[in-house]
Amino acid sequence: MKDKLVRAVASNGDIRIIAATTTELVNEGVKIHKCAPTAAAALGRMLTAGSLMGSMLKSKNDTLTLKISGGGEAKAIVVTSYSDARVKGYIGNPLVDLPANSRGKLDVGGAVGKNGDLVVIRDMGLREPYIGQVPIRTGEIGDDLAYYFTVSEQTPSAVGLGVLVDTDLSIKAAGGFIIQMMPEANELTADLVTYRLQEIPSITEMITKGMNIEEILNYIFEGMDLKILESTTPYYKCDCSKEKVEKALISIGLKDLQEIYDEGKDEELNCNFCNKSYVFKHDDIGKLIESASK
Ligand SMILES: [Zn+2]
Missing domain, CATH: 3.55.30.10 (Hsp33 domain)
Known part of the structure; x- marks a missing residue:
């Protein structure tokens, strides 16, 4: 039913x-x-x-x-x-x-x-x-x-x-x-x-x-x-998206983001609500820092 x-x-x-x-x-x-x-x-x-x-x-x-x-x-x-x-x-x-x-x-x-x-x-x-x-x-x-x-x-x-x-x-x-x-x-x-x-x-x-x-x-x-x-x-239904996860990532602060970037690894974030995984490559994180520090 x-x-x-x-x-x-x-x-x-x-x-x-x-x-x-x-x-x-x-x-x-x-x-x-x-x-x-x-x-x-x-x-x-x-x-x-x-x-x-x-x-x-x-x-x-x-x-x-x-x-x-x-x-x-x-x-x-x-x-x-x-x-x-x-x-x-x-x-x-x-x-x-x-x-x-x-x-x-x-x-x-x-x-x-x-x-x-x-x-x-x-x-x-x-x-x-x-x-x-x-x-x-x-x-x-x-x-x-x-x-x-x-x-x-x-x-x-x-x-x-x-x-x-x-x-x-x-x-x-x-x-x-x-x-x-x-x-x-x-x-x-x-x-x-x-x-x-x-x-x-x-x-x-x-x-x-x-x-x-x-x-x-x-x-x-x-x-x-x-x-x-x-x-x-x-x-x-979960309404998560790469953009929303990006915002969450930026919200941790530039300093922490820079640390993740300096480690040189990819960052993987999972949505709590639907378990979908979002991978941010080293370059992606660099771009995020660039756009967030403008
Ligand atoms: Zn989700």
Whole structure:
């Protein structure tokens, strides 16, 4: 089934919903980074969250970066997304793989760790990006994002993120949702949603059963006046280029660049997000120094 992201409202607009199936895009990210199962689940949840939150951006030039780093073996996980639900990401240690947790699930919380922060950076082209930050609660990512929305953005939210990794390390199902209560929503509506979310099977279970994202939302919000507003296809894509890597290389400073040049070796840089390698020959570095010192 093709990935799909939808925006919807329920209860006369009191509830705002963004939900997506992300099996293909998570599979793409996990393949690029050759992730072990626990790493795949952790990166997959972050990629899913990134595509959901990216689609909440207002302008097409805005970017959103999510970073979670809790001192665990996974090291930092970073994803960047855009308003069209495009996303890219990486995990510091793609080989992290822990025994299942007490509920028999991949131990994402254990891999991420709790000793650190979840950071949300929204770059809207202003002088300073907007940066929000909360301490990690469980490291399971969904819980941490719900806490972020509630505390840092004063919007009570429920966040569900799921990744099911197959025995051949491909992704069997992935998806997620962000459900937000608008200030007008009454307590009864909030309680009803909380109750429904406790009752439903996990999102990966529903996807595995063959339910599409509209069917999943219809099921959760049955009798609550669900309206799908729009839909789009989320996808994994890196936008790196030789020019961008050149800029990064120049940004290390002329002195360091001169040192690399004087060593006389080629310089190879790999893109964190897609592992593509960019080789700068000795002559290329010389030209960069020449143009940067003009
Ligand atoms: Zn790249």
